[in-house]
Amino acid sequence: MPFHQYFNGDIIDINSAVFKTNDLGLLRGYGLFDYFRTYNGVPFRWDDYWQRFENSARLLKLELPVSKGDTEKALADLHALSGEQEVAFRFVLTGGYAPDSVHVVQPNFLIRTEPLPQDNPAGRLKGIKVLPYEYVRDLPEVKTTNYVHMVLMADELKRQQAADLLFHKDGEVSELTRSNVFIFKGDKLVTSDRNILNGITRRVVMELAKPHFDVEVRPVSYKEVITADEAFTTSTTKWVMPVVQIGDVPVGNGLAGKRTLFLQELFEKLVADWGK
Amino acid sequence: MPFHQYFNGDIIDINSAVFKTNDLGLLRGYGLFDYFRTYNGVPFRWDDYWQRFENSARLLKLELPVSKGDTEKALADLHALSGEQEVAFRFVLTGGYAPDSVHVVQPNFLIRTEPLPQDNPAGRLKGIKVLPYEYVRDLPEVKTTNYVHMVLMADELKRQQAADLLFHKDGEVSELTRSNVFIFKGDKLVTSDRNILNGITRRVVMELAKPHFDVEVRPVSYKEVITADEAFTTSTTKWVMPVVQIGDVPVGNGLAGKRTLFLQELFEKLVADWGK
Numbered sequence: 001m002p003f004h005q006y007f008n009g010d011i012i013d014i015n016s017a018v019f020k021t022n023d024l025g026l027l028r029g030y031g032l033f034d035y036f037r038t039y040n041g042v043p044f045r046w047d048d049y050w051q052r053f054e055n056s057a058r059l060l061k062l063e064l065p066v067s068k069g070d071t072e073k074a075l076a077d078l079h080a081l082s083g084e085q086e087v088a089f090r091f092v093l094t095g096g097y098a099p100d101s102v103h104v105v106q107p108n109f110l111i112r113t114e115p116l117p118q119d120n121p122a123g124r125l126k127g128i129k130v131l132p133y134e135y136v137r138d139l140p141e142v143k144t145t146n147y148v149h150m151v152l153m154a155d156e157l158k159r160q161q162a163a164d165l166l167f168h169k170d171g172e173v174s175e176l177t178r179s180n181v182f183i184f185k186g187d188k189l190v191t192s193d194r195n196i197l198n199g200i201t202r203r204v205v206m207e208l209a210k211p212h213f214d215v216e217v218r219p220v221s222y223k224e225v226i227t228a229d230e231a232f233t234t235s236t237t238k239w240v241m242p243v244v245q246i247g248d249v250p251v252g253n254g255l256a257g258k259r260t261l262f263l264q265e266l267f268e269k270l271v272a273d274w275g276k
Numbered sequence: 277m278p279f280h281q282y283f284n285g286d287i288i289d290i291n292s293a294v295f296k297t298n299d300l301g302l303l304r305g306y307g308l309f310d311y312f313r314t315y316n317g318v319p320f321r322w323d324d325y326w327q328r329f330e331n332s333a334r335l336l337k338l339e340l341p342v343s344k345g346d347t348e349k350a351l352a353d354l355h356a357l358s359g360e361q362e363v364a365f366r367f368v369l370t371g372g373y374a375p376d377s378v379h380v381v382q383p384n385f386l387i388r389t390e391p392l393p394q395d396n397p398a399g400r401l402k403g404i405k406v407l408p409y410e411y412v413r414d415l416p417e418v419k420t421t422n423y424v425h426m427v428l429m430a431d432e433l434k435r436q437q438a439a440d441l442l443f444h445k446d447g448e449v450s451e452l453t454r455s456n457v458f459i460f461k462g463d464k465l466v467t468s469d470r471n472i473l474n475g476i477t478r479r480v481v482m483e484l485a486k487p488h489f490d491v492e493v494r495p496v497s498y499k500e501v502i503t504a505d506e507a508f509t510t511s512t513t514k515w516v517m518p519v520v521q522i523g524d525v526p527v528g529n530g531l532a533g534k535r536t537l538f539l540q541e542l543f544e545k546l547v548a549d550w551g552k
Contacts, residue, residue: 092302
């Protein structure tokens with residue numbers, strides 16, 4: 001069944017052209033988004049994602065044109081129309097149509113229904129290679145639509161058989177292009193609290209880790225990451241993904257770490273039971 | 277007569293919704309633009325603007341889907357349809373529709389016809405106030421669509437009766453949100469060559485200034501700007517606009533400088549005769 005999208009109150013086919021060309025998201029990159037999915041047909045950690053979306057909107061001074069309840073109704077309708085058990089939802093909020101191409105008048109709010117990202121169980125056990133990249137996201141606590149470096153480097157990543165970029169600046173690591181970073185030093189689990197997007201999966205993994213490990217949340221140096229025993233990255237689509245190589249340097253022994261795989265199992269169990 | 281727009285080969289009404297929602301410009305901020313206008317019905321410095329547009333596209337690794345000749349044809353058609361003597365054109369090139377929301381497949385190319393920006397002859401003689409803002413544009417040599425800080429600060433500018441932001445970082449001034457910066461120290465005219473967009477108006481003004489002043493193109497410190505005798509900013513819409521106040525600090529005596537107004541006159545004469 002074709003997927004649908006919600007745009008400013010209407011539900012329409014996902015392939016419809018809906019944006020006029022004086023939208024500030026398009027002309028000025030003035031937009032934010034969020035992305036989440038269902039497990040067992042139930043949106044995962046919906047309250048957290050909604051709260052983050054509200055927070056991004058507030059930081060970009062965009063008034064949400066919908067309530068949480070309206071949005072839940074739209075999600076249920078989109079989900080039903082998809083005919084699928086599991087779907088992903090992408091929210092996009094832009095500055096809206098601007099006669100002067102500068103000032104926000106009325107934001108545009110879009111919800112896209114998307115097929116689930118391809119799961120990659122092999123990659124999840126084997127881990128990924130990332131390339132170090134000197135950059136720090138602008139307004140990192142806002143999930144803006146600015147992913148220029150990710151798109152720009154997509155071909156280079158492929159060429160180097162790497163899955164993502166590891167952002168670092170002034171000796172400090174922040175995040176990957178769309179996911180958070182954790183490292184293990186022995187039984188100590190460390191993740192950054194600076195220049196990052198507050199990932200929901202990051203939060204869940206910290207909750208899962210606390211009974212088992214000593215969790216430190218603080219700035220993380222690049223040197224710590226490349227000398228870590230284990231490293232992994234977390235996101236809605238990556239879950240708990242081992243990072244086994246940074247540029248030419250293997251992390252630890254170059255294989256997915258046992259503590260990382262333990263957390264991965266806890267996460268997989270959590271989502272397998274979600275909503276039940 | 278209603279303005280029109282060109283989108284991937286078709287000319288349609290300016291108010292048509294044309295963008296599908298998986299465009300990388302919208303979802304990932306992966307887009308660039310350019311903007312120019314006619315004088316006496318003739319596009320100003322078209323070769324320069326086209327060259328800059330090509331350069332931006334190359335730096336973002338986007339293949340132009342049109343030739344210069346095709347584009348000239350589209351501009352002529354759009355101009356004729358407008359029924360106006362003078363128009364402004366906005367090019368927008370995005371990463372196009374991306375099934376995976378990451379990889380470029382085929383860029384989308386839009387040309388919007390827009391009414392001329394409001395001329396402000398009073399402002400041009402009186403000058404503007406700008407607010408210092410610690411920031412440097414990402415990929416400054418590319419005219420990307422990323423103007424998040426400009427839109428974010430629009431209300432604050434209004435509140436402080438300022439016209440624009442002056443970007444500076446680590447003691448060095450780069451540019452305003454959409455225009456270049458020049459200063460006069462006596463008869464010496466200085467403009468930055470680092471972390472800037474290479475403005476076409478900037479280039480024209482340097483050409484006009486050379487017979488009359490000693491022109492230096494080099495990094496410019498924030499301190500130099502606030503202690504300058506005169507300052508001004510240049511852009512397609514601002515021409516040669518005096519900057520008379522930076523935050524609470526007047527530039528020089530706080531009035532539009534005589535050398536600045538001299539260059540402004542030269543520029544006005546040039547465009548008054550353009551195409552004749």
